[in-house]
Amino acid sequence: MPMNRIIKGLNEFHNNYFNSHREMFEQLSHGQAPEILFITCSDSRIDPNLLTQTQPGELFIIRNVGNIIPAFGTLNCGEGAGIEYAVYALGIKNIIICGHSHCGAMKGLLQVGSLAEEMPLVYDWLKHHAEATRRLVLDNYKDYKGEKLLRLTIEQNILTQIENLETYPLIRARLHSGQLNLHAWFYEIEAGEILAYNASQGEFIPLEKGLFPVPDPLAAMRSS
Incomplete structure (x- = not known):
């Protein structure tokens, strides 16, 4: 263009x-007074405001390669600073992590060794912050290949980033008090459809059937 x-x-x-x-x-x-933090990929095919039909001021947005959230304590983490500002200063009530089909970052993750020479910064980013996703997929889904493997990797990465979000003390506190909800979304570009992770079914299903916030695992343990 x-x-x-x-x-x-x-x-x-x-x-x-x-x-x-x-x-x-x-x-x-x-x-500004947004109530939703929308975390998604830098991919040019993703437009959070277009997807959600929202106006300026309604979404607080964090974007990076692979919609990745480094775990709490990572040095020089701009994503952590954005999360802290959104939740503490703006009082965000819902955080969405939205991955998408045909994600180039996840394609790279599945062959991360080949990136070291050509794109060393991308290699470092994925190796340091998405290795948990890569290891989970390679160790548990050895029979998956091609597009099926990529789709699974994208979905697992979304859930890994939800777990990383839960390492932030401020997030844990707000989840425990019921002031915050986390949502895991998958955007299927070719269908124009959002799928949300339903923890009770253990899969991503069409969002039109419900909101499906991801339950607080520690809260569930405390109440059992």
């Missing part, structure tokens, strides 16, 4: 959308 198309789009935004929504933007200039 040529840059002159970007400039044209900026002008159209200002002259049309912005002018017709000027009051909304004036209100947003005084602060």
Whole structure:
């Protein structure tokens, strides 16, 4: 896409959308109050606001390669800072981790050794923060191949990142008090459909059948 198309789009935004929504933007200039943190991949095919049909100010968004959340305590973790700000400063009530079909990061994870020379930064990112997903898949699903293996890896990575979120003390505290819900979503690009992880069934199913927040495992243990 040529840059002159970007400039044209900026002008159209200002002259049309912005002018017709000027009051909304004036209100947003005084602060934000989103209730949802949406964590997803940097992939250009993913547009959280388009998917959810939300307006500016309604989603707090964190994006990176592979929708990965480094575990609590990781040094220089911009994702951790974003999570802390969203939950503590903005009072976020729901966090969604949304992976997607045909994820290039997960394709790379399945052959991570080949990335070391060509894309060393991508290699380091995946090796350090997605190794748990890779090991889980390789050790437990040896019979899976091709697209079936990739799909499984993407799904397992979403759940691994939910577990990483739960390592943050602030997240644990808000989950325990019922002030926060976590959601694991899978976006199927070719179908335009969101699937949500249903813990009681142990699988991702169409979101239209319910919200399916991921249960707090420690809370379940305490109540048993």
